[in-house]
Amino acid sequence: MTGCHHHTHQTLTYNPLLGSWQLQSVKWISVARTVQIEQAQPGLFIFDESYYSLMWSPKQTPRTPFVNLSKPTDEEILDGFRSIVFNAGTYQISGQQINTTALVAKVPGFEDGQQHYNFYFENNQLILTMYDETYPDGSKPDWSGQWQTEFTLIRAQ
Template sequence: MRYILFIVAVLIFTSCRNENGNILKGAWLVEEIHWITKDTTYSINKAQPGIFIISDSVYSFIWTPIKEKRKSFKKLATPTTEEIIYGFQSIVLNAGTYQMTDSVLTINAIVAKVPGFEGGQQTFSYQINDDTLQLKMVDETYPNGAKPAWFGKLETQFVMSRLD
């Protein structure tokens, strides 16, 4: 009986991984965002569009940190200064390479929305249940080695569903 349970457990575990063993590989839709401090959690339970894509060696992560739908520019080709500022503040994105273990993902930005963050790192813990990914940012390091003011005080958790 133990042998059968072991075989079933191995089959379940390996069926959750793709051919290269990377259970994160694919595209994930951001469904929820939670900013967690020791005494308060601020949540967006129905997040605006965001997507996390991960391949064998690179990732791209784009998400919207606001509850409401982003406002369109009145004239798409000629936005006002206020519209440009709002557009910049209403989206987060970076892309690059990554390393991962069975529970930790560290991303290394090659391209970033914020000029100067190229070469920076973000570290996430992660869990997958069926087609739901919980990705919690627990650390960020700027290219010069400095940490942001929120380090040690805030964690950002994303709940995502698998798109493919």
């Protein structure tokens, strides 16, 4: 009886983004000014080999809970919608850039939309800067070319 060993050679590329990252701060940066939340509300960015998921709040204060969790008012629903950002999908890395494509998104119709980021590491923090966004129809949001959003994240423990 003879054995046949079949070896495959794979080139493994190190991906420093893999894992879960907790949001520490967020900045909205334009040429004219910067708006910052120094101590961000809880947020989480997760990367595996092919997929990402991000959830964070653009508010400086904690989100307001519904008075009755199973029966929110229309006002509570609207406030809740405005107080959270999320999407998830696939991503690709090229050098220090990430391009994401949403499979699911908070905003209906953004599925297949793309977000474009630069990233680098500083003092064990991931600095992730969204510099552009493209809607599924190829158009851009009003802020495109005027604002960037910088997220400072630390690896979740």
